[in-house]
């Protein structure tokens with residue numbers, strides 16, 4: 269006799285009519301009906317002749333025992349999906365290892381509904397943001413088109429050449445090459461936004477509507493102190509020709525933001541870098557102590573970085589992940 273333990277509620281019901289024994293020796297007492305309703309695979313499995321009661325080791329307490337290859341954790345999760353929600357709530361799939369195991373079981377047992385739920389878990393933004401490459405590999409391995417493409421977009425937040433990750437073994441060299449090509453093409457598509465600042469001038473229309481960006485030069489000889497005087501910007505001006513707007517030199521910290529952000533966009537062509545660099549610039553400008561810039565930098569850089577982020581997304585939106593499904 270194999271040593272086995274009993275699963276916890278609701279898989280310990282005294283009126284259950286069959287036992288599924290996990291690979292690690294846990295017995296799940298379940299109702300055939302729920303499993304049959306969830307998958308035609310189980311229906312076929314239960315129609316196979318079962319050994320008569322008490323004739324060999326394949327029964328326990330008079331119930332037939334069916335050994336399965338899944339471990340108890342995986343079995344517990346997918347049985348909860350099979351059971352009606354009044355008896356067992358759908359389990360949360362929050363780790364990629366769980367998703368991978370359940371996806372495998374769902375496919376093996378033709379549990380279509382569960383497969384769909386697992387796919388939804390795979391494009392949960394929380395998981396995608398934390399582990400885009402692992403999501404990509406799992407989705408690609410399972411030939412899930414929408415999920416693979418979504419995950420590929422999230423991988424743009426990471427450097428072109430990724431660090432090793434466990435699920436890399438799930439994809440082929442061709443899959444990885446397709447992902448790297450996609451990433452590189454996105455980076456190339458973003459580069460012209462720096463070379464041609466038409467999107468900036470189009471958005472603001474004129475120098476007058478973005479004085480924060482091209483402030484008047486501070487003149488120490490100009491009399492000040494009048495009640496209408498706003499503080500003038502004492503930050504330097506960029507002298508780089510590439511950042512000239514309406515024939516004027518913009519404030520230097522903005523040019524620095526542009527240079528540093530576009531340098532990063534070459535490796536990570538995504539909106540997140542645009543937003544996080546803007547956040548750093550806001551802190552930096554406030555710390556520098558120019559009254560004119562400090563007062564308005566947050567509002568203006570939020571607007572500007574949203575504009576740049578939108579343009580980065582537009583530039584990369586038409587790039588396709590070239591991969592057969």
Ligand SMILES: [Zn+2]
Nearest residue numbers: 501503558561
């Ligand atoms: Zn300033």
